[in-house]
Every structure is written in structure tokens, then in C-alpha cells.
């Protein structure tokens with residue numbers, strides 16, 4: 592059984608697994624046979640470039656990289672993996688290292704390593720890779736990871752100068768993420784004052800979610816830091832395995848992230864979340880459900896029961 596440490600701040604609760612310092616080591620195979628990549632994807636065109644809000648004006652659909660083969664699925668979804676948030680499994684210049692408790696992800700990490708070498712050859716050795724594993728029951732009507740419409744890797748006011756954008760591979764066995772394949776325009780917003788995720792909610796609701804797109808279950812997809820998305824709610828009680836590999840130039844030192852004992856590093860972990868920034872909605876007249884955090888009711892007060900979540904009305 593994996594040892595699990597619990598911690599929390601601002602009413603949020605995290606579990607951080609204590610993992611083995613031995614496991615699987617993986618190198619990319621430059622000769623691997625890979626799916627044909629689309630020639631016209633803005634995600635592939637902007638891999639590893641410096642953050643620029645203008646890129647939100649180009650609609651982004653994740654790149655489909657093929658389905659996990661049938662023979663690999665049982666291992667990938669086998670229950671028992673510890674919940675793992677943004678754990679580094681590759682450092683700049685290193686191989687990929689998977690602690691023993693996560694060895695069942697070997698096929699996936701090899702596949703992503705092979706793809707990454709082909710897709711991001713210029714910055715391959717510059718980037719970290721962070722692994723997130725979320726596995727467990729999802730209750731009907733509830734998201735495994737409740738959130739507004741958002742992107743992974745938003746570079747707000749803290750990032751001056753801006754750095755290279757991240758890109759993220761994900762796969763799930765069910766309940767695929769909703770992506771909103773439409774342009775987003777943030778003219779007039781100030782990153783030091785406005786919550787861009789609330790405005791993403793607002794612009795998605797403005798189209799009544801007309802541009803929502805889902806990949807098929809088991810499809811490996813690639814998105815970038817401008818790809819707006821949100822988890823999908825379960826219609827019936829479901830068991831779900833969801834895996835994310837993020838390639839980043841930055842250190843992810845947020846308190847709650849998992850530590851990988853197969854590397855020697857000692858980062859000072861910092862409590863940090865978007866709530867702490869005091870950002871407000873740019874459009875104060877938007878529907879109240881679009882401009883509160885999930886743990887708040889529509890007046891902005893915390894829900895009395897910490898399991899209650901507000902969902903944005905994206906199809907008004």
C-alpha cells in the first residue's frame with residue numbers, strides 16, 4: 592500500500608503519495624513508428640514558443656494521436672494507482688523515471704516520449720515532464736476535477752517576462768474532457784486584475800457551448816496552453832482513470848504536487864492558487880454561475896458543505 596500524506600490550504604485538500612525510489616526508466620525511441628501528424632494544427636505550429644495572448648484568437652482542437660491499443664488498456668486502467676498531481680518524471684536532459692507504483696503506465700510514457708521527441712525536437716531537452724494520475728469513482732452529475740473553463744499553463748501576472756508555453760498529452764478510459772474549439776478574445780482584460788477563466792466561461796456561454804468537442808475514450812490527445820477545456824460530468828456513477836503528461840519549461844513547486852524519489856531534488860513547495868490572486872470577472876453582468884469558483888455559491892460565499900460544487904451555466 593502506498594503511504595499517503597494529507598495536506599490542505601484555503602479549504603482545499605490534497606493527498607501526496609510517498610512513492611518508491613526504484614521503478615521504470617524510459618528513453619525515447621527515435622525510430623518508433625508514429626501516427627501521421629496534421630500539417631495545419633496551430634498547436635503543433637506553436638510548440639515551445641513564448642506565451643502570447645493573441646494566440647487565443649485561433650480556435651484550437653486537440654491533436655488526435657491515436658487510440659491506446661486494446662492490449663494495453665487493462666494495464667493502463669488497472670485500479671490501485673495513487674492519486675498523483677504534477678509529479679516530475681523527466682527533468683531537462685534526463686530520461687523518464689516512473690516509480691514502481693506507477694509502472695503500469697510504462698507503455699503510455701514510452702509512447703508519449705517517442706511522440707514528444709518527434710513533435711518538440713528543438714526543446715526536448717529543455718523541458719520537464721509532469722505526470723498527473725486521477726483514478727477512482729466519479730459520482731453521477733459530478734466532475735472528477737471540477738473547474739471552470741480553463742487552460743493548463745496560463746501565464747498570468749506572476750510571469751514576467753513570459754516563458755515558453757507548455758503542452759499536454761492526456762488520455763482517459765471514459766468521460767472525455769470537453770474542448771471549446773472557438774476563438775477567444777481577451778481585448779481589454781488586465782492579467783493583474785481579471786480572472787481569465789471566468790471570461791472563458793462567459794465566451795463559451797455566449798455561444799451556448801456550440802463548439803464543444805470531445806475525443807473518443809482511449810484517444811491520446813495533445814493540447815497546448817491556449818486550448819480551452821473543462822471536465823465532463825458523469826451521467827451515472829463511473830470508475831475513471833485519467834492521465835496527464837505536461838511538458839513545461841518551468842518548475843512546478845506548488846504545495847500538493849507529488850515528489851518523485853527517483854530524482855534528487857529539493858524544491859521549496861509553495862501554497863499557491865488562483866483564488867489567492869484576488870482577480871475579478873471582467874464582465875460584472877455575466878451570469879453569476881460563470882464568475883465564481885466551484886467551491887463558492889453564486890454570491891461568492893463558500894458552500895456550507897465542502898462537497899457541493901457550483902457548475903457554470905454554459906448552455907444558458
Ligand SMILES: [Fe+2]
Nearest residue numbers: 741742743820
Ligand atoms: Fe485542465
